[in-house]
Amino acid sequence: MAASLHFLLLLLLVSSFLYNFKVSQSHPSHPKQKGAIFHVTKDVTTLQYVTQIRHGIPVRPTSLVLDLGGPLLWLGCASDSDSSSSRTLISRSSIKCLSANPNIHKSKTTKCESFTQNRVNQVATQGDLAEDIIFVDGSQTKSLPLPFLFSCAPKLLMNDLAAGARGMLGLGRTRVSAASQVAAALGSKPQFILCLSSSNGVVLHDSGQYGSYFVVPGVSDSLTYTPLITKVDSPHEYFLNLKSIRVNGKQLALNYKEGLGGIKLSTVVPYSTMESSVYAVFVRAYDQAALAMNMTRVASVAPFGLCFGTQVGSRLPVVDLALQSEMVKWRIHGRNSMVQVMDKVKCLGFLDGGPEQKSSIVLGGHQMEDTLLHFDLSASMLGISSSKFMDQSTCSDLGLGFGFRESM
Incomplete structure (x- = not known):
């Protein structure tokens, strides 16, 4: 019963x-x-x-x-x-x-x-x-x-x-x-x-x-918003406009192939990939910026193509992705652009995605880490946190504050 x-x-x-x-x-x-x-x-x-x-x-x-x-x-x-x-x-x-x-x-x-x-x-x-x-x-x-x-x-x-x-x-x-x-x-x-x-x-x-x-004070005003764009062949994915790429403030001279020019966001790609012609220009510019900062080129470590010998705390080139305009940018600092592969060796965390890649850049997980992203689907906008906000907070903090509890 x-x-x-x-x-x-x-x-x-x-x-x-x-x-x-x-x-x-x-x-x-x-x-x-x-x-x-x-x-x-x-x-x-x-x-x-x-x-x-x-x-x-x-x-x-x-x-x-x-x-x-x-x-x-x-x-x-x-x-x-x-x-x-x-x-x-x-x-x-x-x-x-x-x-x-x-x-x-x-x-x-x-x-x-x-x-x-x-x-x-x-x-x-x-x-x-x-x-x-x-x-x-x-x-x-x-x-x-x-x-x-x-x-x-x-x-x-x-x-x-x-x-x-x-x-x-x-x-x-x-x-x-x-x-x-x-x-x-x-x-x-x-x-x-x-x-x-x-x-x-x-x-x-x-x-x-x-x-x-x-x-919460300091959160919403730390976000820079840019439109999410829709591609007919992948309407369920997230894309951003790409106006230009700068390395240490120097704009790259890029000649996009027809249909390219956008950024796709992906969490299943560990490191960002670039269409081959974009990658070639980007790597050359990054190498020149690194050498100007007295960084020493070392042998490549697969799958990365550009590696340097670096000391702890060394300054690294900054990458800026200008989105719908030159005033709205996603800044990628050294901790997101470079990958520590062994003691005192870091490699550029961008890979050659091949000539058939449909977007200029597929922005991977490593480049998105430690960045707060607000996906507002009703407005079709993406909010990107400033580096200043994330220097004062961590992703783990977000789960503990604002009324949320840690998982058991």
């Missing part, structure tokens, strides 16, 4: 969570929550950024690789042994399927199939769109339950992910990305804060209410 009652209560709880997803757009599930947080660590072997969710019934902790431009959350979960009693598959004829797949292809199955890609190794396949409960850390509680749509993909897609990771958490510009779904559950406009670190980083979802992160 007790076991039956327990099962009935569990069933009612699950039904309530799944119903709340349907009304989350007009009636926020957690109106008193000012935000939610994903804690992010860096895997030292793959250099991928990893976060953790708890999901399903029974609740399981699951590690996921962070994918800034990924269209949705996907899990390697095709096996019955991985099944959750609260998971349901989405029908191909449902509104939820249409929101996840605006161009549904003809299929003989009644399940909603979604194109799913491991964007680390570029392997892709069809996954089944499913819904389950996930738990994230909230501003008022340790365990904030959210009904969530995701792709349940074959386990072969998990190849080349960081050890222990079972999928990817996509924050891209789609209706079913983690960024959009968390914002809908909080009843806020779609926005999030990304702050990567070589140790403890965060993804913060801030509602803009109840003591919002952005009303």
Whole structure:
């Protein structure tokens, strides 16, 4: 009798969570929550950024690789042994399927199939769109339950992910990305804060209410905003205009190929890559600036092409990426432009992306570390923190302050 009652209560709880997803757009599930947080660590072997969710019934902790431009959350979960009693598959004829797949292809199955890609190794396949409960850390509680749509993909897609990771958490510009779904559950406009670190980083979802992160003095006024641009062939990814590149204040003479000139932001690329013709000019300019600062060139260390012998605390050339104008720039200091590869040897953390790279620059994780980035999707703007602000704060501080608690 007790076991039956327990099962009935569990069933009612699950039904309530799944119903709340349907009304989350007009009636926020957690109106008193000012935000939610994903804690992010860096895997030292793959250099991928990893976060953790708890999901399903029974609740399981699951590690996921962070994918800034990924269209949705996907899990390697095709096996019955991985099944959750609260998971349901989405029908191909449902509104939820249409929101996840605006161009549904003809299929003989009644399940909603979604194109799913491991964007680390570029392997892709069809996954089944499913819904389950996930738990994230909230501003008022340790365990904030959210009904969530995701792709349940074959386990072969998990190849080349960081050890222990079972999928990817996509924050891209789609209706079913983690960024959009968390914002809908909080009843806020779609926005999030990304702050990567070589140790403890965060993804913060801030509602803009109840003591919002952005009303804290010194935070909002430390951000410089620039438009996010959309590319037809990759509408879910984040791109910025690129006006010019300067090294130690000297502007590079670049002749972009047709269609180039933009910057793509990526957390699955560990070090920034440049289209070959841009890379050649950039490396030559950086080498000249380094030699003018009495830095000593040393043998290259793969995969890097330009390395120097440096002392601790040595000054390094500064790279400025001018965005929509020369007045709006992303400044990359030495700690982000150079990589310590061995004692007293640092290498330029930009790689040759080849002549076929579609963007002039793919800005990778290393170059984004220790920089607070505010993605305001409703306004299609990106806020970039000043170096002064980040000199006084760390990514770990963001998870401790502003009403958020550390993960257990």
